[in-house]
Amino acid sequence: MPKVTEEYIKNKKKKIVDAAYELCLEKTVSTVTMQDIINRTGLSQGGIYRFYKDIDEIFADMLADMRLRVTIKEQVDEILAQEEMLSAAEVTYRIFDMLADYMEAELMGIQKVDFELSVLAMNAPQRVEKILKGAGGGGNKEYLMRRMAEFYQKKAVGGQLQAKVSPEELISYITSAYTGIQTCAIVYHCYNHNPIAQMYDVRGQHRVLAKTVNYLLGAEE
Numbered sequence: 622m623p624k625v626t627e628e629y630i631k632n633k634k635k636k637i638v639d640a641a642y643e644l645c646l647e648k649t650v651s652t653v654t655m656q657d658i659i660n661r662t663g664l665s666q667g668g669i670y671r672f673y674k675d676i677d678e679i680f681a682d683m684l685a686d687m688r689l690r691v692t693i694k695e696q697v698d699e700i701l702a703q704e705e706m707l708s709a710a711e712v713t714y715r716i717f718d719m720l721a722d723y724m725e726a727e728l729m730g731i732q733k734v735d736f737e738l739s740v741l742a743m744n745a746p747q748r749v750e751k752i753l754k755g756a757g758g759g760g761n762k763e764y765l766m767r768r769m770a771e772f773y774q775k776k777a778v779g780g781q782l783q784a785k786v787s788p789e790e791l792i793s794y795i796t797s798a799y800t801g802i803q804t805c806a807i808v809y810h811c812y813n814h815n816p817i818a819q820m821y822d823v824r825g826q827h828r829v830l831a832k833t834v835n836y837l838l839g840a841e842e
Contacts, residue, residue, distance in 0.1 A: 634672050636662055638683045641676075646730065650680070650737040651744075677748060681755025684738075687731050693723050693761045697768050709776045710840040716769065717831035720799070721824040723761075728806055728823075735760075736807055739800065762799075766792050773838060783839030791837055795830070802826045 640661040644653045655676045659669055673679050700715045707715070724732055742749035759767075770792055776782045784791065802823065809821045 630672065633664075634682065637664070637669060637672060637679055638686055641679045641683045642687070642734070645683070645734050645737070650734060651741050655679075677752050678755060680738075680752045683734075684752060684756040684760075685758070687734065688756070688758065688760050691723075691727060691731050691761075693719065694764050697765055701768060701772055704772065704776075708840065709773070709781055709838065710835045712772065713835050713838070713840065714828070714831045716765075717827040717834075718824075720765075721827040724803060724806060724823050724827075728810060732803055733807055736800075736803055762796070766796065769795070776838075776840075781840075785837050785839060791834070794837070795834060798830050798833075802830065 637658060640658050641653065644657050644661060648657075653676070655669070658676070658679065659666055662669065673682075696719050697716070700712060700719065704712060738749060738752070770788055773782060773784070773791065774788055777784055777788075786794070805821060805826075806823050
């Protein structure tokens with residue numbers, strides 16, 4: 622029997638993870654099964670279990686791959702690096718414009734999978750916790766919220782902001798509002814024959830959110 626190399630294992634795992642991602646775009650995450658992945662990859666049942674114990678291990682690697690493949694971390698850093706030249710209000714607008722770009726580009730890709738994992742977490746929190754733990758590290762949203770919290774805290778200490786809510790309340794609000802925009806955008810995209818869908822503007826929604834955040838921060842525009 623030929624020796625199994627690390628490269629061989631890596632390529633097989635990539636084939637499995639890529640198949641899982643493709644299936645998650647075609648179906649909902651919660652309905653993708655191990656048999657679906659077996660059928661898509663052409664591997665035998667025994668063959669796929671040589672690399673993964675269950676489908677959640679595959680989803681964990683899929684999530685880790687998504688985080689590496691599409692990241693906004695560098696863009697966040699670039700915007701915040703200009704904090705001495707930009708007002709806090711302008712930084713907020715640039716952050717949310719960037720988020721609008723990200724959502725539009727990945728709406729039925731990474732955004733869809735991220736949303737469906739959130740839905741799955743409502744019904745199977747322990748399962749999603751296992752997937753997130755297996756993926757390791759933090760995702761785009763976690764990184765963004767941490768950097769924004771640090772930025773706004775720094776500006777508040779320097780007297781440039783007169784916030785109307787606590788940092789914890791603000792971050793909670795931003796997270797909830799962003800998820801709401803994401804949910805509506807995905808749902809309206811799936812039912813784009815609905816007249817309401819034509820009225821829903823992802824970029825416009827992000828600008829309204831930015832304006833609201835600046836108001837809550839007491840940031841001058």
